Amino acid sequence: MRLNATSEARTRIGFQGEPGAFSEEAVRDLLGGYARAVPCPTWDATFAALAAGSVDALLVPIENSLAGSVLRVYDLLLEHGLWIAAETIRNIEHHLIACPGASLDSIRSVESHPMALAQCERLLAAHPEWARIPAEDTAGSARHVVESGDPTRAAIAGRAAAELYGGEILLEDIRDDKRNFTRFVLLLPAREVVPGADKMTLAMRLVHRPGALLDALQPFARHGVNLLKIESRPIHGCPWEYQFFLDVGAERAQDLEKALDELRQGAEEVRVLGLYPAAPTLDCVEAQGGLQ
Amino acid sequence: MRLNATSEARTRIGFQGEPGAFSEEAVRDLLGGYARAVPCPTWDATFAALAAGSVDALLVPIENSLAGSVLRVYDLLLEHGLWIAAETIRNIEHHLIACPGASLDSIRSVESHPMALAQCERLLAAHPEWARIPAEDTAGSARHVVESGDPTRAAIAGRAAAELYGGEILLEDIRDDKRNFTRFVLLLPAREVVPGADKMTLAMRLVHRPGALLDALQPFARHGVNLLKIESRPIHGCPWEYQFFLDVGAERAQDLEKALDELRQGAEEVRVLGLYPAAPTLDCVEAQGGLQ
Numbered sequence: 190m191r192l193n194a195t196s197e198a199r200t201r202i203g204f205q206g207e208p209g210a211f212s213e214e215a216v217r218d219l220l221g222g223y224a225r226a227v228p229c230p231t232w233d234a235t236f237a238a239l240a241a242g243s244v245d246a247l248l249v250p251i252e253n254s255l256a257g258s259v260l261r262v263y264d265l266l267l268e269h270g271l272w273i274a275a276e277t278i279r280n281i282e283h284h285l286i287a288c289p290g291a292s293l294d295s296i297r298s299v300e301s302h303p304m305a306l307a308q309c310e311r312l313l314a315a316h317p318e319w320a321r322i323p324a325e326d327t328a329g330s331a332r333h334v335v336e337s338g339d340p341t342r343a344a345i346a347g348r349a350a351a352e353l354y355g356g357e358i359l360l361e362d363i364r365d366d367k368r369n370f371t372r373f374v375l376l377l378p379a380r381e382v383v384p385g386a387d388k389m390t391l392a393m394r395l396v397h398r399p400g401a402l403l404d405a406l407q408p409f410a411r412h413g414v415n416l417l418k419i420e421s422r423p424i425h426g427c428p429w430e431y432q433f434f435l436d437v438g439a440e441r442a443q444d445l446e447k448a449l450d451e452l453r454q455g456a457e458e459v460r461v462l463g464l465y466p467a468a469p470t471l472d473c474v475e476a477q478g479g480l481q
Numbered sequence: 482m483r484l485n486a487t488s489e490a491r492t493r494i495g496f497q498g499e500p501g502a503f504s505e506e507a508v509r510d511l512l513g514g515y516a517r518a519v520p521c522p523t524w525d526a527t528f529a530a531l532a533a534g535s536v537d538a539l540l541v542p543i544e545n546s547l548a549g550s551v552l553r554v555y556d557l558l559l560e561h562g563l564w565i566a567a568e569t570i571r572n573i574e575h576h577l578i579a580c581p582g583a584s585l586d587s588i589r590s591v592e593s594h595p596m597a598l599a600q601c602e603r604l605l606a607a608h609p610e611w612a613r614i615p616a617e618d619t620a621g622s623a624r625h626v627v628e629s630g631d632p633t634r635a636a637i638a639g640r641a642a643a644e645l646y647g648g649e650i651l652l653e654d655i656r657d658d659k660r661n662f663t664r665f666v667l668l669l670p671a672r673e674v675v676p677g678a679d680k681m682t683l684a685m686r687l688v689h690r691p692g693a694l695l696d697a698l699q700p701f702a703r704h705g706v707n708l709l710k711i712e713s714r715p716i717h718g719c720p721w722e723y724q725f726f727l728d729v730g731a732e733r734a735q736d737l738e739k740a741l742d743e744l745r746q747g748a749e750e751v752r753v754l755g756l757y758p759a760a761p762t763l764d765c766v767e768a769q770g771g772l773q
Contacts, residue, residue, distance in 0.1 A: 231599065231602050231606070232599065232602065233602050233603070233606065254552070254714075255552055255553055255556075256548075256549075256551075256552060256553070257548075257549040257550040257551065257552045257712070258549040258550075259548075259549065260546070260547055260548060260549045261547055261548070261599075264547075264658075302595060302615075303594060303595060303615070303617050303618075306617070307523065307524065307553075310523050310524065310525050311525070314523070314525065321617065323594075323595070323615045323616050323617040324615050325595050325598070325613065325615040326595075366556075397707070398707075399701065399702050399705045399706060399707050399708075400701075400702035401708075402698065402708050402711070403695065403698045403699065403701075403702045406694065406695045406698070407695065409691065409692075409695075410691050410692035410695045413691045414691060415689070415690070415691050416691075416693075416694050416713075417713075418713050419694070419711055419712070419713045419725075420549070420550075420711070420712045420713065421708075421709075421710050421711050421712065422546075433711075
């Protein structure tokens, strides 16, 4: 796949979800008109589509600021031996969507994925007369509501879903917490690095002893490499080993390489999952009040 | 709340979900007959119940081996200034449940929380004739299916839900991945430490520079304290500061205290979220095949 190319035959990017899903919006953010987003019903089907060659790459959520890392995606990424070649960060906005002609007064039920319902609890609590109806995904709930033509039904989904299915947004940005960001990554079947790549994602295993992580992090500090994200993976029942996922960044690619070489000497096992340009950070939505 | 006491009036433990939920099973694991589990419909309602004094403590999931940390719970814990006083780890088993008299041949639809449906994708893919129906929670789906008396409907939920509502388990342990563990924590309104507490949960903020985390971890290594879990929190748009959640463990409480004193001198902000006995680790379900 040539990420920078223009082409008549648009590159097919698989995503998990229905048309209008946040992942589809992320495909447009990252690749614009160059890509054609291909919906896949489940995670297994998404990764199988790439293995079968029916799509050229995948765009998948890997981290959300409220829900944390999507460890299932890390597992599938490792299992299928894929490569992270790009990232994009989206501000996830939820809207209250209904069919044309509906109004807040006509609504009697609100449907969406339970995670989206949970992220808009304050609005729902203020309207106890609205029944909560779980759905398998956000975009699909918008489609069902609009197709029904029933003014008593509303859905919670993103703007793309409202536009795609011809729904009306009755209330904008109804999230309880505006700090709702999702980071998506582009996965390719093999290593490909674009110019300007300054961020690396790694998986590693360490023997479990005091100081093991400290020792593993030394090479990064020594070469001026920033640690951007770290997460240990709970392997319950295997208390003497554990797994880490790291994102690191440096202005100079050779600093990353040097740190990696030294890291490999100390860790049990290290695997580079990708090397790509860091996405621009979004505006700081609101200052957090500190920990206390 | 006196965790070791026996009492006529059983301690009321709030949990998010319906009766028969995995959180309710976790209450029994941890406190046995001493506690009375009180279902709360939403996260906000759960934490509000403790604030209002209508329950004495909360038991909430904080980490899952497939889905990662429940960052929303960390946020609420910080916001409400609560204290982690105990933990328990459960192996989350999903079963296919129907009303008495139903059989695999009579099933036409399967309902559950989308996360549970996603965790049993292989079974569902093998039965394309079964419609997938999303529900707001696993235990509630079991209740609805059994109450309907309809032999074409099945639910995916835990054993407690099957037993509570009188359902029959048609297929046992239908998870795609047997490494599905959830860690639950007991939250109290104020600091309380039981004898044998050897594990500490911390939140901290650090200035973002190469080596900042390394420096912060030095005190733990120096005092022989094990790092059991680490997670950085994405604060997108605030690139010069970031937040960490740590679990650390030591055989001697004074080692933890010494490391903490030194940590406080280097970190921007440190808050102890709890001190409690580490739960026994579960049996290693299957060896992972390594990273490669």
